[in-house]
Structures are given as C-alpha cells and as structure tokens.
Amino acid sequence: MDTLPPRMSNPDFAAALQKFADVVGEEWVFTSAEDRALYNDSYSPFAVEPSLQLVAAAAVAPASVEQVQHVVRVANKYKVPLYTISTGRNLGYGGSSPTQSGSVVVDLKRMNRVLEVNAEQGYLVVEPGVSFIELYRYIEELGQPFMVATPEPGWGSPIGNALDHGVSFVMGDNFASARGLEVVLPSGDLLRTGMGALPSDRLWHAFPYGFGPYVNGLFSQSNFGIVTKMGFTLARKSEMQAAFSVSSSKSDDLHPLLATVQAMREEGLLYLSSAASPLRSPMAPPGQPGPSHVRRARQLLYRRDGGTPQEWDQLSRESGIAVSVVSGNVRGPSRIVEATLEYAREQFAKIPGTEFHVDSTRRFPLDVDDILPDVRPQYGIPSLWPFASLAMGDTRRGMYFFSPVCRATAEDLFAIRQTIREVVLDHADESMRDPFLGWILANTVYPKAFIFAYPFAISDDASINRKGRELFTRLVQACGEKGWGEYRSHVAFQSEVMNQYSFNDHALRRFLESMKDAIDPNGILAPGKSGIWPKRFRESQP
C-alpha cells in the first residue's frame, strides 16, 4: 500500500481491506492508485501541492444498511478512519475527499433507492446515494405533484446536502425539511430518531420530535454517525410561481427596501428573498476594462471606504444601473400569488423613487422545454446547466468557498462587506481582490440571515493558492471576531472555522469532543469533520 491510514501498519490495513471485501464484495473495495484518485477533491485547494493533498487510502462502497454496519465494525476492530460521502458532489466544500488524509472513504452512491413517496402526507424517504436528478425522474415517472428541493447543481444527494446545511430554491433551508433519520452509529448499532424509535414507524416522518432530546441536528455537519435513511417534507407544485424585484438608484434605499421585503417574509407571504447591488457587482470580460461605469465602480470598491452613498447614487443615475435591489419569491394558487404581488407593489410604492418589476410568473404544469436550463433548479427541476456560469471566469481547477453569514439587515450587510473590504485591501494581491470587493448576491434562504459563497478560484500556481488560503484564514478570523461565522466549510478548513466558535473557552467544541469520545472511542468516523477530532488524533492537531 502506498497510502496508509494514519498510525496503521501495512499488514493490519491489508487485513482490514480483506474484511471490507468480505462484506461488500471485492469489486466494491477500491485500492489501486487509479481508483483512489477518483476520490480526490476535484476542486482541491492543494491541487498543485501534492504533499498537502487530502487523499483516500481506499474506498469501500456498501449497498445496504447491514453492509454499512459491518464496515463500521471492521473499522472499529482495526481502528481504520472512515469518511462517508453520499454522492460525493459537495464541490467547493471538499467533494468526495476526506477531512483526515488516509481515511477510507465510505461511498454510499450505491445506496440509491427512493424508499417512499407518500403523496397523502407529502413526504419522501430516500437513501443517501440518491441524487436530486434521480429523485426527479422517480417523482415524474410516478406522476406525483411534487417539486424537488434541488440546489444548483442537481447531482448532489438530498441527504448529503441537508446534512451539510445545503439550500435550495424550493425549500430554502433543506435541513429544516428533514423528518426522521436512520443512523448507523460508530459502534455499528442502528438508531432511528424521533418517532422512528417506537416499535411501529407509523409516525416516523409525521411528527418531528418523538420524546426526549431532539437529536437530528447531532448528525448534521458531524461525525457521530452515518445517516442511511432520511425523510423529507415535499413541496407541492403550486398553481403559480412568481418572482419580483425592486430597484433603486439610491444606496441608502437598501435599508427600507430590505425592511419591507423582510416584513413580507415574516408575514409568510414570500418563500425566499434576496438583496443585490448590480452596480456594485462590476463585471467585465476577463482582461478587459469594460464600460466606463464598470471602471468607476471598481475605483469606488477599491477605495477603503468603498465609496460614499452620494458617489454611488451619482454613478447609478448616470449609468442607469440600479445600486440597491431586493427580490422576493411567491408561489401558491394564482389568485393568491397575484394578490401578493399587488400587495408587494403597494408596500414598495411607499419608498419614493423605487421601481417594482415582476420578473417572472409561471403557471404549472410547466413546459420544461420553455424554461431556460440554467434556471430550471428554481422550479424544482435539477440540472447541471448552472455550471455554465463558470465559463465567465477562470475555472481550470475549480474553486472553494468562503461562506459567512450575516443578519438580513442593510446595516449588517454593509458592515460585513466593509470588514471583508478592509481585510482584502490590506492583505490580498490586486489580482485576487475583485471577487471579494464586488457585491455577490446575498441570499435569504434563512428568513433572518444572509448566507454568502465567496469563491476562491484555484490556480496552477501554488504560491497564488497559498496566498488564497492565507486570505481565507484572515477573512475567517476577521469575520469571526465580529460574530459573522461560516455556515459551511471545505473539509480542509473546518478546524479553523470551528475555532471561531470559541465562547467560554470553546465550550461547544469541548462538548462535541466529549460526545465524540464517548460514542466513538476508537475515533473511526470522519476524524476532524467540523473540527471535531477524536481523542487519539486531538493531540496532534494545532
């Protein structure tokens, strides 16, 4: 073996691999260099620094819950660290790569059954290997009236996505739509959460809590178990889906615009909302300066104060490009959607000088051919076409994301942008600055918070990638100090992200580690996931 799990001897590892093969069959244990390379992160921050690359020592692909239990028991016997993936498509956050190099990847893609679509109660139960694309086909073939809560893009797993707090246009917070879980624990024991713990599974996916502590959350972004089944609330196709936006040429209008759209959100009238600044997102083809407003916007964004409201207002008036925009999404019976749009128009009319646009209205049933492929996920139709936008930048080696959260208020939005601007102006080379100074879209998938995904493009030049990682660390720290934590992170940076959650001498992490040591004494499940290291690896961590 050229790659061994940490602290393992060659003969022990060979014996463990043989046991894995006894469980899943020889053909589903991958040990050759060629096969193991398929588990490398395709968007690795260490793409051109092989010595830092996180690699799998092997991969094993069970096809059933029982096989997963056996694999975990074998791993305990030999103290083999495992790292579980569902479809392995969490690109930008690690893909199919483990947190601890030398782990054996447990690839659940073969567990790809949709176990139930319950039309009466509006839920479904899936295995981890099912992708959104596969789920869509299944629901369409049954002719069921449900949308698929897909993110962009659609080859990810509903389970993997929800467990990493992923989002969709359909449900917003996908983990919030989770119902019951079935989990293989680090001992190999099998757990069902909530009402699933009763002798009958009648209420497993009907009532969220069961009795006693609510433990679903312990299995998200964690290393406390391998989720093998999960129920999800389904969104019914409505009669109509519409989106509106409200734009202004005044920078300060973002305050009342956001307050208004958030008030509608609180009333339950909108299922999603967002804030943007097209003028502050200057785009030009690579290597070209672009039109004059793009040059002027970049000058303001590169200034330490980011430009005064008056300067932005003037540029907005002169260019005709909006500086403040909010949007809202509505769905339901068409009479209700139309009335909501009318109500929104009235509310925003109270902010003088703003313009209200209905951007799209579509009636169901949809004619898929008539919907642009890159926006199909917005209608619950999974696709890979959203990757098309990567053609606008240098994507030769992919990217990873800096994903902080701020409050869904204009004040917090300006404040976090300013903090990011200062870090970037002080510490980033000019060639790296653009993506962080412009205003990327702020999505309110969560009703009270914006989440961001700032891309760090990975280059062919190791020194640029190192600088990128240094900048990432500075951003994590500067934002963390002010209370803007990340909601999600690439596997390579999860410990430094968790380090920011430091209240009372890292009481949260200490609690999680106590739990880890109690339920996984051999430290076999995903060591280091979310910065939770089992005892035997903890001493060697920074």
Place this chain on the structure above:
Amino acid sequence: MKKALISARLRALRAIATGVALSVWASDALPKPPQQLFESSIGGVVTASQLPGVVGQGYLVFAKWCAGCHAAAFQLADQAATEKLSPVSRLPLGTNLLQQRYKGAVPAALEQRADLTSAAIGFYVRHGSNAMPALRKTEVSDADLEALCAYLTRNRRQPEPSQ
C-alpha cells in the same frame, strides 16, 4: 435567417442521430407517461433511445451524466428569443469551453463529433478536466463507460486507433 436554418438542421440531425424525441415531459397535467423515463442532467427527463443495444444505453448515460455540460446549444421554440439569450443560458459549460478551444474546427457539442476515441472519452470521464470532476465507478460504472464510448463514437467513419 441563415442561422435559424442551420440550427433547425442541426436539431433535425441530432434527433435523427439519437432516434428519439428530445422533448422532456411536462408533468402533472399530462396523463401518466406511457414509457419508462430516464434522467437528464439538462433538467427534465428523457425517454429511451431507439438506437440499438449498447449505443442506446450509451445515449442514456450521456443524458444523465454528460448532457448538462456537453449538450448542444439550447433552443427555444422562438428562434428570435433564442438569439437574445445570454451565453450562460444558451451554452452549457463544457460546450462553451470546447467552442472557445476549437473555434469551430470540430463541433463543440460532443454528440456531434465524429472524431472522438474511446481512449479520450475514458480519460476525461476518469480524470475530469477544467471544472469537470472525475466520475467515480459507483456513478458511471465501467460498463456504463463502455456504452457511453459506443454512443459517442457512433459517428466515426474510421476505425479507432488501436491502443
């Protein structure tokens, strides 16, 4: 006008090549589809190919795993509206990048190529390229890959070079 004609001809060619209607099913108002449906990474579903055997299977592998980035340019029913689309709506990532690379020397859409080899297809599927990740054997099995190669090399006039 000329552009419209060319793309109409391309579409017709593509339909002949794949032997299936490329339209995807609208969902709930239609009666239950009479046929089995298969995954499409463009968004929607496809029906089985009428191409024989392994080539037809390869079409389904392509539709599920490749089309979302390597399909031909997207067309709306309205040609004038199609021409106004942004490049992101019009071209999936792989097709866009291959168009930039080959500048028309070969078709940018893989299904229209007549020069692909199984060795090259296998290399890209298992190694990835640019933003395309490698596809694992639990996703695209070796048998799936063989079918995909049969489909994407079906237009070759010359035999493949021996490996």
